[in-house]
Amino acid sequence: MPKSKPKKNESTSDSDSGPDDRAPPPKKSKDTGGGADKNKSGGNNNQWVLEKQRQVRINEFRGKKLIDIREYYEKNGEILPGKKGISLSVSQWKKLLEYADEINAAIED
Numbered sequence: 758m759p760k761s762k763p764k765k766n767e768s769t770s771d772s773d774s775g776p777d778d779r780a781p782p783p784k785k786s787k788d789t790g791g792g793a794d795k796n797k798s799g800g801n802n803n804q805w806v807l808e809k810q811r812q813v814r815i816n817e818f819r820g821k822k823l824i825d826i827r828e829y830y831e832k833n834g835e836i837l838p839g840k841k842g843i844s845l846s847v848s849q850w851k852k853l854l855e856y857a858d859e860i861n862a863a864i865e866d
Contacts, residue, residue: 810836816844824850 804814810829815822827842845853 810839818844822847 804812806812807826810831812827812829814825814827816825817823823844823846825838825842825844827844828839829836830839831837
């Protein structure tokens with residue numbers, strides 16, 4: 758006869774409380790927006806406001822730095838990232854910068 762697995766409600770621990778060493782998650786900082794030349798930096802987060810709610814931020818995801826160009830929106834007094842945007846790896850960002858002169862020339866034509 759196959760061994761039965763413990764039910765999800767059953768616990769193998771004698772303790773009936775959760776871990777006591779967990780700290781609450783850090784609170785997110787609120788951004789009030791600003792002008793196009795405004796540069797804010799706090800800790801490891803750098804952000805630059807392009808216009809209104811469109812911002813460039815440097816984030817880290819799974820240990821890799823990303824340059825995030827995205828539209829943000831306000832909800833309940835908090836500035837949150839929207840769906841419209843792109844995250845570039847450092848190598849993609851450097852490649853884009855290599856093309857900057859060509860892109861500028863194409864814009865001016």
